[in-house]
Amino acid sequence: MKPNGGCGSCSHFLRLAVNSNLSLPLAPEVAEQVVSSGLRELNVSVDGARQETYEQYRVGGDLALVLENCRKLAAAKARCGSTTPRLNLQFVAFAHNVADADDMHRLAGELGMNLRLFKGVVPGRDWDREGKWQYCVGPIPVPCIFLWGTAVVSSDGGVLPCRGAFYREDDMGQIALDPDELGESTFRSVWNGRRFQNARRFYRARQGAAEEERHICFNCPNTVMFERWREHRARGGSRADFDVGYTLNDIWNYFWNRRPHVALRRHRTDSRIEATRPVP
Ligand SMILES: C[S@@+](CC[C@H](N)C(=O)[O-])C[C@H]1O[C@@H](n2cnc3c(N)ncnc32)[C@H](O)[C@@H]1O
Numbered sequence: 177m178k179p180n181g182g183c184g185s186c187s188h189f190l191r192l193a194v195n196s197n198l199s200l201p202l203a204p205e206v207a208e209q210v211v212s213s214g215l216r217e218l219n220v221s222v223d224g225a226r227q228e229t230y231e232q233y234r235v236g237g238d239l240a241l242v243l244e245n246c247r248k249l250a251a252a253k254a255r256c257g258s259t260t261p262r263l264n265l266q267f268v269a270f271a272h273n274v275a276d277a278d279d280m281h282r283l284a285g286e287l288g289m290n291l292r293l294f295k296g297v298v299p300g301r302d303w304d305r306e307g308k309w310q311y312c313v314g315p316i317p318v319p320c321i322f323l324w325g326t327a328v329v330s331s332d333g334g335v336l337p338c339r340g341a342f343y344r345e346d347d348m349g350q351i352a353l354d355p356d357e358l359g360e361s362t363f364r365s366v367w368n369g370r371r372f373q374n375a376r377r378f379y380r381a382r383q384g385a386a387e388e389e390r391h392i393c394f395n396c397p398n399t400v401m402f403e404r405w406r407e408h409r410a411r412g413g414s415r416a417d418f419d420v421g422y423t424l425n426d427i428w429n430y431f432w433n434r435r436p437h438v439a440l441r442r443h444r445t446d447s448r449i450e451a452t453r454p455v456p
């Protein structure tokens with residue numbers, strides 16, 4: 177993250193929030209740069225109140241170090257007299273760590289942080305069959321927020337449709353990693369390119385050639401749900417009697433289950449990134 181000159185607020189009306197595991201040693205001066213960068217919110221992933229549970233999900237992580245980093249940030253805020261960034265302790269609950277939930281409340285209180293506690297998604301069936309815990313969001317029938325409003329760019333230059341797309345074949349396009357090589361491969365050209373246009377079109381009419389049906393957005397639960405919602409509305413249905421039909425876990429599993437069919441990503445360690453061959 178590059179500080180924006182320490183003006184205390186993000187420029188161009190952008191509100192920046194960052195999710196971090198905060199798991200590397202944090203120098204006090206870097207903590208002050210984070211505070212003066214204008215960052216509004218920092219969600220620190222702490223998925224366990226004890227080292228034993230923490231490291232089950234954060235393999236190799238050191239809970240004491242992360243908590244020390246949280247204290248350093250709070251101290252930097254105090255030194256700078258800053259109310260930002262808002263510091264949140266983010267606890268994603270699973271079967272293996274959910275017994276720590278009360279301790280996480282206490283820990284957040286001790287650190288003076290807000291606790292964001294929600295249920296984690298998992299491959300396969302929901303781990304919390306009784307529905308005692310809530311996901312951070314529930315599926316709702318609206319056009320996909322990613323396709324119109326969120327840029328997701330991987331370190332290998334691949335432009336992804338959304339955060340759920342892990343695999344190279346699902347990239348919407350590729351931008352050059354070196355500015356001197358940009359040419360046509362700018363973010364703008366990908367954002368306005370055929371794959372994004374097709375994906376947005378599926379929200380008006382979920383139709384396409386056989387090849388287009390392989391597009392990750394075609395059978396995405398969000399697209400399918402929106403098509404069902406439009407049909408429901410056409411029959412005079414309302415939000416109150418609409419069956420969403422999916423949980424967040426189901427949606428995440430859609431992405432997870434694409435795995436066997438497609439290629440793994442490659443990352444920046446490659447000296448050159450070859451062109452990908454995404455479906456339309
Ligand atoms: C994919 S992580 C990446 C951000 C950062 N590297 C980190 O470790 O927090 C983005 C967010 O997803 C949350 N997260 C991780 N695993 C999750 C899961 N299985 N279900 C729901 N949220 C999850 C994390 O708490 C984090 O805030």
Ligand code: SF4
Nearest residue numbers: 320322337338393396
């Ligand atoms: S795959 Fe689904 S969530 Fe992702 S961008 Fe496409 S429609 Fe949106």
